[in-house]
Amino acid sequence: xxxxxxxxxxxxxxxxxxxxxxxxxxxxxxxxxxxxxxxxxxxxxxxxxxxxxxxxxxxxxxxxxxxxxxxxxxxxxxxxxxxxxxxxxxxxxxxxxxxxxxxxxxxxxxxxxxxxxxxxxxxxxxxxxxxxxxxxxxxxxxxxxxxxxxxxxxxxxxxxxxxxxxxxxxxxxxxxxxxxxxxxxxxxxxxxxxxxxxxxxxxxxxxxxxxxxxxxxxxxxxxxxxxxxxxxxxxxxxxxxxxxxxxxxxxxxxxxxxxxxxxxxxxxxxxxxxxxxxxxxxxxxxxxxxxxxxxxxxxxxxxxxxxxxxxxxxxxxxxxxxxxxxxxxxxxxxxxxxxxxxxxxxxxxxxxxxxxxxxxxxxxxxxxxxxxxxxxxxxxxxxxxxxxx
Amino acid sequence: xxxxxxxxxxxxxxxxxxxxxxxxxxxxxxxxxxxxxxxxxxxxxxxxxxxxxxxxxxxxxxxxxxxxxxxxxxxxxxxxxxxxxxxxxxxxxxxxxxxxxxxxxxxxxxxxxxxxxxxxxxxxxxxxxxxxxxxxxxxxxxxxxxxxxxxxxxxxxxxxxxxxxxxxxxxxxxxxxxxxxxxxxxxxxxxxxxxxxxxxx
Numbered sequence: 001x002x003x004x005x006x007x008x009x010x011x012x013x014x015x016x017x018x019x020x021x022x023x024x025x026x027x028x029x030x031x032x033x034x035x036x037x038x039x040x041x042x043x044x045x046x047x048x049x050x051x052x053x054x055x056x057x058x059x060x061x062x063x064x065x066x067x068x069x070x071x072x073x074x075x076x077x078x079x080x081x082x083x084x085x086x087x088x089x090x091x092x093x094x095x096x097x098x099x100x101x102x103x104x105x106x107x108x109x110x111x112x113x114x115x116x117x118x119x120x121x122x123x124x125x126x127x128x129x130x131x132x133x134x135x136x137x138x139x140x141x142x143x144x145x146x147x148x149x150x151x152x153x154x155x156x157x158x159x160x161x162x163x164x165x166x167x168x169x170x171x172x173x174x175x176x177x178x179x180x181x182x183x184x185x186x187x188x189x190x191x192x193x194x195x196x197x198x199x200x201x202x203x204x205x206x207x208x209x210x211x212x213x214x215x216x217x218x219x220x221x222x223x224x225x226x227x228x229x230x231x232x233x234x235x236x237x238x239x240x241x242x243x244x245x246x247x248x249x250x251x252x253x254x255x256x257x258x259x260x261x262x263x264x265x266x267x268x269x270x271x272x273x274x275x276x277x278x279x280x281x282x283x284x285x286x287x288x289x290x291x292x293x294x295x296x297x298x299x300x301x302x303x304x305x306x307x308x309x310x311x312x313x314x315x316x317x318x319x320x321x322x323x324x325x326x327x328x329x330x331x332x333x334x335x336x337x338x339x340x341x342x343x344x345x346x347x348x349x350x351x352x353x354x355x356x357x358x359x360x361x362x363x364x365x366x367x368x369x370x371x372x373x374x375x376x377x378x379x380x381x382x383x384x385x386x387x388x389x
Numbered sequence: 390x391x392x393x394x395x396x397x398x399x400x401x402x403x404x405x406x407x408x409x410x411x412x413x414x415x416x417x418x419x420x421x422x423x424x425x426x427x428x429x430x431x432x433x434x435x436x437x438x439x440x441x442x443x444x445x446x447x448x449x450x451x452x453x454x455x456x457x458x459x460x461x462x463x464x465x466x467x468x469x470x471x472x473x474x475x476x477x478x479x480x481x482x483x484x485x486x487x488x489x490x491x492x493x494x495x496x497x498x499x500x501x502x503x504x505x506x507x508x509x510x511x512x513x514x515x516x517x518x519x520x521x522x523x524x525x526x527x528x529x530x531x532x533x534x535x536x537x538x539x540x541x542x543x544x545x546x547x548x549x550x551x552x553x554x555x556x557x558x559x560x561x562x563x564x565x566x567x568x569x570x571x572x573x574x575x576x577x578x579x580x581x582x583x584x585x586x587x588x589x590x
Contacts, residue, residue: 034543036551036559036567039451039509046455047479049445051423303519358448363532366450370543 034370042362095301103300110144115204117141122207134208135186142182149176150304155184160311162187162270165236167229169262170272171334172244173252174285175292176299177274180307187242188232192216200341210238226265233267240270245327251284252276254341258331260323268314271330273338277306309335396470406470410477424469434466435459435537450530454509462514476506507564517558520544 117137122132146153161184162168168187170177181187189211193202202213212232218224232238245258252275263269276283281302285295299305310334317326335342400406400421406430407417425431439444440456449455459467459475467475478501510518510526523544531540551559551567 034527034547036510036547036564037506039530040506042449042451042530043506043509044479046446046449046452047476049443049449050440052457053418098446292507341446359450359452360532362448363450363530363534367531367534 007328032353038366038370042366043098095303099150100301103150105148106144107148107296107300110141110148111201113144114138114141115201117210118204122204131209137208138182138186138205142179145179146183146376148303149179149299151176151180151183151307152304153180153183153307156308156310158184158311160313161185162240162311163268163314164239164271165233166240166268166314167184167265168234168240168242168270168272169245169258169273169330169334170242171255171338171340172246172249173276174272174283174295176283176285177244178242180274180309180374181242181272184309185345186239188212188239190229190241190243201384212241217376222261226261229265230267233265249285249287252278252284252340254343255331255335255338256343258327260327263317263323263327263330266317268316268375269326269330270314271312271334273310273312273334273340275308275338275340277308280304280306283307308338312337400469402470408471412473412477417473420473421469424472432466434468435472436466450532451509451526454512454526454529458505458509478502484588503565503568504561507561510559517556517560518564519558520548523547523559 114137117140118134121130121133124133168181170181176187177376186209188209189205191202191213193199193213193215202211205211206213211270212228214225214228229241232241243262245260245262246256247259248283250256281299281304283299283305290298315330315333317323317328332342334340400417403414403417407414408413412420424435427443428435429439429442437456437460440459441452446452446455459472461471470577507518508514509523512522512525524540526542527540535543548557548559551563553563554560
């Protein structure tokens with residue numbers, strides 16, 4: 001539920017048919033004919049999106065109903081009282097001078113242990129001991145890192161936890177999602193090899209258990225990616241792969257279109273819904289506004305990261321269903337469990353433009369409303385129409 | 390401690406705008422933030438391309454017309470006061486505060502709203518919707534989904550129904566009459582300050 005300080009738009013929230021019927025004071029839609037007021041529907045929708053649109057909303061932080069004493073969420077609030085300022089000041093002191101140093105220390109310990117530990121384990125020969133040790137190292141490090149962010153995680157339905165040889169899909173809000181999920185189990189990560197500190201971490205991780213890291217050039221080739229992932233999955237002994245099908249960070253109020261590539265690999269899909277509590281800290285990574293370092297600093301100076309993680313029952317592709325439909329099915333399940341809005345929009349719209357096919361969809365919908373009965377009428381009038389103007 | 394009153398100072402002539410359009414301070418601020426967001430290269434004015442970047446507008450069949458409604462004829466940019474004035478047409482009628490009598494009629498009265506809609510059709514501003522103009526709008530809304538004959542017949546019927554003085558065009562009064570059949574005229578309403586924004590969470 002979102003109640004901005006200035007409620008700007010009240011949306012009727014009906015289908016195109018319902019809303020048009022409302023706008024047509026004179027005539028119902030049953031006649032299936034055009035009315036001059038039909039244009040109102042489109043221009044109302046158009047102006048609504050000028051004032052605030054569904055897509056852009058998802059890429060800025062969620063607004064809070066009441067202030068949580070963090071200046072960063074203080075968008076619409078005015079100076080209220082001295083007492084509140086004092087409390088806020090205390091909050092700043094606690095967050096920056098007490099919590100932050102503690103968290104940084106923990107994070108450094110966690111990351112260094114991850115690198116050292118996985119490198120050490122990597123020296124062992126392949127054996128069940130090695131796997132067990134690797135799991136231990138990974139779990140410990142992620143737990144330390146989670147403490148470094150003051151993350152309080154509630155896991156639900158643990159019986160549905162992803163199994164080996166499966167694919168875990170989740171909605172994506174922040175890179176921290178990885179830490180959150182990895183606190184409760186070991187996953188094979190999928191991603192691009194980076195340079196710098198990330199690269200070091202990635203390379204050492206892959207020594208102790210098989211993650212799937214791609215070179216930048218390989219990422220472009222969908223076929224390569226899919227076949228490597230498929231190889232990983234079919235070897236049933238390997239850890240479940242963790243994939244975020246949205247492809248980009250969304251602000252945790254909705255779930256956007258799932259890219260069907262992840263669903264073409266085969267194997268069992270284990271959907272996971274992740275929902276952050278916005279009152280304690282805003283976990284969304286707005287990559288256009290903050291880079292990774294300032295984002296992490298913001299995380300470490302929030303009150304806490306409180307997360308709910310729901311493991312959903314595994315799903316497989318049904319007969320007669322293609323990858324895109326399967327992706328939508330999984331997406332709806334995740335959205336429903338997490339209490340998020342299920343949107344058909346592509347997260348790529350963050351950066352790109354709308355395809356023309358969407359406009360055609362709108363035109364199609366409208367024409368089906370008014371041309372339904374018109375076919376019979378128009379043929380009569382055409383045949384009876386001797387004068388063409 | 391951060392307060393939003395500092396951001397109000399950025400808005401030129403905020404008081405007058407509020408008087409003229411009837412928007413509250415909070416609404417005005419919200420619209421200003423939206424304006425700044427749409428103004429990608431921070432020039433202080435919007436161009437048609439800035440509107441074109443909005444997803445919901447790009448898929449709207451009459452999106453281009455809506456965009457041009459913001460720009461006065463011959464103008465290539467729109468500044469914040471003009472932006473707000475156009476949007477002021479959409480405030481619900483019920484929230485008009487008492488005026489001091491110097492204005493003719495409030496900006497968002499029913500007539501003004503209808504006039505705005507009328508101008509969406511009447512692009513050459515000659516006060517009448519000609520058959521050609523009606524066909525243009527129909528074509529935009531329907532795209533390739535209907536044939537030319539179907540389009541012509543739809544337009545024909547619409548004109549026959551509305552055109553009372555038989556001049557083969559729809560004037561503003563005729564347009565108004567068509568909308569006025571039911572006792573509860575539905576004009577596009579928005580921005581109710583008392584109601585929360587769309588739910589779904």
